[in-house]
Amino acid sequence: xxxxxxxxxxxxxxxxxxxxxxxxxxxxxxxxxxxxxxxxxxxxxxxxxxxxxxxxxxxxxxxxxxxxxxxxxxxxxxxxxxxxxxxxxxxxxxxxxxxxxxxxxxxxxxxxxxxxxxxxxxxxxxxxxxxxxxxxxxxxxxxxxxxxxxxxxxxxxxx
Amino acid sequence: xxxxxxxxxxxxxxxxxxxxxxxxxxxxxxxxxxxxxxxxxxxxxxxxxxxxxxxxxxxxxxxxxxxxxxxxxxxxxxxxxxxxxxxxxxxxxxxxxxxxxxxxxxxxxxxxxxxxxxxxxxxxxxxxxxxxxxxxxxxxxxxxxxxxxxxxxxxxxxxxxxxxxxxxxxxxxxxxxxxxxxxxxxxxxxxxxxxxxxxxxxxxxxxxxxxxxxxxxxxxxxxxxxxxxxxxxxxxxxxxxxxxxxxxxxxxxxxxxxxxxxxxxxxxxxxxxxxxxxxxxxxxxxxxxxxxxxxxxxxxxxxxxxxxxxxxxxxxxxxxxxxxxxxxxxxxxxxxxxxxxxxxxxxxxxxxxxxxxxxxxxxxxxxxxxxxxxxxxxxxxxxxxxxxxxxxxxxxxxxxxxxxxxxxxxxxxxxxxxxxxxxxxxxxxxxxxxxxxxxxxxxxxxxxxxxxxxxxxxxxxxxxxxxxxxxxxxxxxxxxxxxxxxxxxxxxxxxxxxxxxxxxxxxxxxxxxxxxxxxxxxxxxxxxxxxxxxxxxxxxxxxxxxxxxxxxxxxxxxxxxxxxxxxxxxxxxxxxxxxxxxxxxxxxxxxxxxxxxxxxxxxxxxxxxxxxxxxxxxxxxxxxxxxxxxxxxxxxxxxxxxxxxxxxxxxxxxxxxxxxxxxxxx
Numbered sequence: 001x002x003x004x005x006x007x008x009x010x011x012x013x014x015x016x017x018x019x020x021x022x023x024x025x026x027x028x029x030x031x032x033x034x035x036x037x038x039x040x041x042x043x044x045x046x047x048x049x050x051x052x053x054x055x056x057x058x059x060x061x062x063x064x065x066x067x068x069x070x071x072x073x074x075x076x077x078x079x080x081x082x083x084x085x086x087x088x089x090x091x092x093x094x095x096x097x098x099x100x101x102x103x104x105x106x107x108x109x110x111x112x113x114x115x116x117x118x119x120x121x122x123x124x125x126x127x128x129x130x131x132x133x134x135x136x137x138x139x140x141x142x143x144x145x146x147x148x149x150x151x152x153x154x155x156x157x158x159x
Numbered sequence: 160x161x162x163x164x165x166x167x168x169x170x171x172x173x174x175x176x177x178x179x180x181x182x183x184x185x186x187x188x189x190x191x192x193x194x195x196x197x198x199x200x201x202x203x204x205x206x207x208x209x210x211x212x213x214x215x216x217x218x219x220x221x222x223x224x225x226x227x228x229x230x231x232x233x234x235x236x237x238x239x240x241x242x243x244x245x246x247x248x249x250x251x252x253x254x255x256x257x258x259x260x261x262x263x264x265x266x267x268x269x270x271x272x273x274x275x276x277x278x279x280x281x282x283x284x285x286x287x288x289x290x291x292x293x294x295x296x297x298x299x300x301x302x303x304x305x306x307x308x309x310x311x312x313x314x315x316x317x318x319x320x321x322x323x324x325x326x327x328x329x330x331x332x333x334x335x336x337x338x339x340x341x342x343x344x345x346x347x348x349x350x351x352x353x354x355x356x357x358x359x360x361x362x363x364x365x366x367x368x369x370x371x372x373x374x375x376x377x378x379x380x381x382x383x384x385x386x387x388x389x390x391x392x393x394x395x396x397x398x399x400x401x402x403x404x405x406x407x408x409x410x411x412x413x414x415x416x417x418x419x420x421x422x423x424x425x426x427x428x429x430x431x432x433x434x435x436x437x438x439x440x441x442x443x444x445x446x447x448x449x450x451x452x453x454x455x456x457x458x459x460x461x462x463x464x465x466x467x468x469x470x471x472x473x474x475x476x477x478x479x480x481x482x483x484x485x486x487x488x489x490x491x492x493x494x495x496x497x498x499x500x501x502x503x504x505x506x507x508x509x510x511x512x513x514x515x516x517x518x519x520x521x522x523x524x525x526x527x528x529x530x531x532x533x534x535x536x537x538x539x540x541x542x543x544x545x546x547x548x549x550x551x552x553x554x555x556x557x558x559x560x561x562x563x564x565x566x567x568x569x570x571x572x573x574x575x576x577x578x579x580x581x582x583x584x585x586x587x588x589x590x591x592x593x594x595x596x597x598x599x600x601x602x603x604x605x606x607x608x609x610x611x612x613x614x615x616x617x618x619x620x621x622x623x624x625x626x627x628x629x630x631x632x633x634x635x636x637x638x639x640x641x642x643x644x645x646x647x648x649x650x651x652x653x654x655x656x657x658x659x660x661x662x663x664x665x666x667x668x669x670x671x672x673x674x675x676x677x678x679x680x681x682x683x684x685x686x687x688x689x690x691x692x693x694x695x696x697x698x699x700x701x702x703x704x705x706x707x708x709x710x711x712x713x714x715x716x717x718x719x720x721x722x723x724x725x726x727x728x729x730x731x732x733x734x735x736x737x738x739x740x741x742x743x744x745x746x747x748x749x750x751x752x753x754x755x756x757x758x759x760x761x762x763x764x765x766x767x768x769x770x771x772x773x774x775x776x777x778x779x780x781x782x783x784x785x786x787x788x789x790x791x792x793x794x795x796x797x798x799x800x801x802x803x804x805x806x807x808x809x810x811x812x813x814x815x816x817x818x819x820x821x822x823x824x825x
Contacts, residue, residue, distance in 0.1 A: 028394060029680055029773075030680070030762065030763075030771055031680055031681050031682045031771060032682075034680065049546075049547070050545075050547050052543045052545060058399065058401050058402065058545065060545065060546070063394050063396070098541070099540070099541070099542050100541040100542060100543055101543070102542070102543060103543050103544070103545025103546060103547050103548065104544075104545065104547035104548045104551065105542045105543065105544060105548065110534060110538065110540060110542075111530075111542065113526075113530075114526055114527070114530045114544065114548075115552075117522065117523070117526040118519060118520075118522060118523035118526065118552045118553075118556060121518070121519045121522040121523075122515070122516075122519045122556065125515045125518065125519060126515065129511060129515065133503070
């Protein structure tokens, strides 16, 4: 009886797996999708890592097990086999699915702030530090080198 | 009955938190010692009540009381006992209860160990803790009551999300929360100092151990979370730049900055205003993290809450605390006295540089995490910001910082000698350069970045060792004196060196696995052997069925073979079906061959006993997390430094010799 139950469960598992590849975080790239040409395949993998699986949560199509991701992986490979450059492949996917598909957004007006922000923060921070240094240097004069040296002498003489 | 007791205790804790929010702060303003002294016992009692409430909820889970809604939603009578217990915080309501439990725990610690704190500072700080716990207890009781009942009670529960049925859930969230919430103490002290309008080196001496404690836990929480997702999610990545990971990483970056600037403040009473700002910022980012995860505004693997009323409530808390504290900061910070001066090239200068880069790195992560949300809210345009963005922006900011790390501890306070420090680091630099050169010669063009990363890692590790060797007087004094010196060094110096060394170890792991991991994706038939990398090969033995307590599984067994073809071990990877939730998980098969790992993950069966297998050889991968542990050990050593033990004056009195250990000349 238990064995029957178990095998029913296993059969259900198989059925379920074939029906819905969505939830199970399982295999992404499958052997049957892969290209025979290793260079093309490597390019396909690199491109796949930059494309978002549209129905998933923060996964690239390279990592995802969703059906849509599989379709996109196959599409990327088809375009590569047809002789597209990496850029053309990505442009083609974007023209079909929109900018949302790119995990690394392109530099445009609306993403300017995104790309510039880190470096702007660094520059502004450095500028602010330099500015505030100059200001404190004006208001509070530290000991001169000569004074410091004398101070050190006095301190050293102390037993 | 227990459940109602727990609910009641939680309401009582809210009442006490309101008392704690008002009386001590009012007492501190009016100089009323009796009102101020309410804070201590009140904080301890609040903790006891919330602990009682937590125990009540835990017992409902352990007894599988499905009349409690969240027990029904997240547990099952067949769930193993450990997971019954961990499901207490494997859901929204329970995890918020854990959050306030830890908050009140820290409050109680301040009350217990803060006996020699200035009374006004203690009263104000505990008062601010009271504000935070009032806000979050209100949030729990009004929008996320963990004790809600079901009538009629269901016979069986819906089981815990299978991805969470792992020992990782037992460790990761508590550690992470101890870190997140631990920074609330620094926040409370900062706000208390602003209210008081007074801040001095003693303040920094008070705050540093708390910042360090929180930082140690957060480091552990992040490292643990990273390893958990690495083995549990089954695709072998160790960091995904997932918004939820970022939410924990931002407080870590700013908290690390806080840790360093608090040192400057303690030793040289400089950077006071900046330290206060960092303390506020760190906890603000912790709150932001809580908001991002709990509101469901980001949908990601971790988000198990999607109720908008909760989101708005947390957003209100967030606005109130962040806005309020920044307003207070803007108002009061100019009244704080500016501290000691220093030259740009000095220990202080190096720590300012550290702060600048760490906060910039945090800002980068912040903008990458929030930009898609803001852009969509403002223009409706949907964009994605994923790992490639972070790799391109975060790395260039971290590399100069990492390269500068070995210089920091070698520079003197006030005015340092960069040329002198460079000279003393010559050996380390030459060795690191040699390592880089060898790596570049040995590898092909595709691994240039990895070679440079390995060079950087060796520079960090050797730099940390150089620091210790110099402080011990290596090469200048005899062995006997050196041993004496090493044992006489304050523990915080070992802490610094060890933490920086750990950083190097992590960078080494990241670089090696990034550049040299190998991957095989193939259909395997029983008996088939594949070269898996690192000189090892794997032989597929076959599939078998397995009945777990609350799942059924198909297990693929592989034999791990060494160069000669001799069998070393078996590795099994499985697909599990959790019947209650109808969810399939992949259990990766991992064999550690220290410091590397063989990682096997199975996919679909393709007929004739064959299976799709994904096999990774991950060289040096364990170093990524080992480095985290080393950093934690460094933090712990630093924490044990006698000079930091302000809370235990009796102990330093017992060993007067220890208290007078002079700081060696640098």
